[in-house]
Amino acid sequence: MTTGSAILATATRRLAAAGIPDPGRDARRLLAHVLKVPPGRLTLFLPEPVAPDLTVIYNVMVERRAERVPVSHLTGRRMFYGREFLVTKDVLDPRPETETLIEAALAGPVTRFLDLGTGSGAIALTLAAELPEATGVATDLSRAALEVAFWNRNTFGLTDRVALLEGAWFAPLAQGQRFDLIVSNPPYIAASEMDGLDRDVAEYEPRMALTDEADGLSAYRAIAKGAGAHLARGGRVLVEIGAAQGAAVSELFAAAGFAEVRVLPDLDGRDRVVAAADPAP
Numbered sequence: 001m002t003t004g005s006a007i008l009a010t011a012t013r014r015l016a017a018a019g020i021p022d023p024g025r026d027a028r029r030l031l032a033h034v035l036k037v038p039p040g041r042l043t044l045f046l047p048e049p050v051a052p053d054l055t056v057i058y059n060v061m062v063e064r065r066a067e068r069v070p071v072s073h074l075t076g077r078r079m080f081y082g083r084e085f086l087v088t089k090d091v092l093d094p095r096p097e098t099e100t101l102i103e104a105a106l107a108g109p110v111t112r113f114l115d116l117g118t119g120s121g122a123i124a125l126t127l128a129a130e131l132p133e134a135t136g137v138a139t140d141l142s143r144a145a146l147e148v149a150f151w152n153r154n155t156f157g158l159t160d161r162v163a164l165l166e167g168a169w170f171a172p173l174a175q176g177q178r179f180d181l182i183v184s185n186p187p188y189i190a191a192s193e194m195d196g197l198d199r200d201v202a203e204y205e206p207r208m209a210l211t212d213e214a215d216g217l218s219a220y221r222a223i224a225k226g227a228g229a230h231l232a233r234g235g236r237v238l239v240e241i242g243a244a245q246g247a248a249v250s251e252l253f254a255a256a257g258f259a260e261v262r263v264l265p266d267l268d269g270r271d272r273v274v275a276a277a278d279p280a281p
Helices: 004-017 023-035 039-045 052-066 071-075 096-106 122-130 143-155 191-196 218-230 246-255
Strands: 077-080 083-086 112-116 135-140 162-166 179-184 231-240 259-265 271-277
Touching (some): 004 023, 004 052, 023 039, 023 052, 083 122, 083 143, 096 122, 096 231, 112 122, 122 143, 122 162, 122 179, 135 143, 143 162, 179 218, 218 231, 246 271
Parallel strands (some): 112 135, 112 179, 135 162, 179 231
Antiparallel strands (some): 259 271
16 A cells, blocks of 8 residues: 555646646645545654555545646535535635635624625624624525535534525515625626636636626625615625725725725735725714
């Protein structure tokens, strides 16, 4: 039997030859998954021999990664804000950049929140887990995406605190239902930009979660138009944006009558979140 170190080295070379940006990281993540060990403890197991059947499984996964299948689609899991979420081809992968939105949300009071276009449920469930006294509602147009969110909600034991509703944006909500925080990571890639995406994203993540098939601003128009009817007095709205959309999205919320409209950067200094507040004094 071959050791973990040996098959890891071979896999890293294979992924590097395929042009994977960080081949060593991905090779380690896949090996940790196959061996069922925490990624941070993988080094302890590398000197040990790996059973032939596990080596075959690992090599197949490496080949699929070389074909640009995302690691999360091979393992079925993605880390976000310190928690492991189930992900499938039906949801957008939670990304570290979105943690900027979480941090902004946690910086203010939250008792009742709304997550629009929840996908895997990563944002809504993270907020609920971080805010034990808060409750929320999460909506999504995709039934398949909601099934993933249902699974994640059950895993984290948040069934009684986060309601999952099927429908576009505010449509599933009852009239007069209000929240002190509304959040969303909507599809913001313009149709004209889709051809420039990495294969990992363009070929394997749900198109409806990536683009509005227009100028990338359709979701923000809908959110800015509808949020006022569901925002509590003094409430906040936080939406994730593309790096070049800060001014355009800010203008939409300002035109809709929101106050304190500002753009928040992510850790790399790129525009990442537009924040707005209820205009009432």
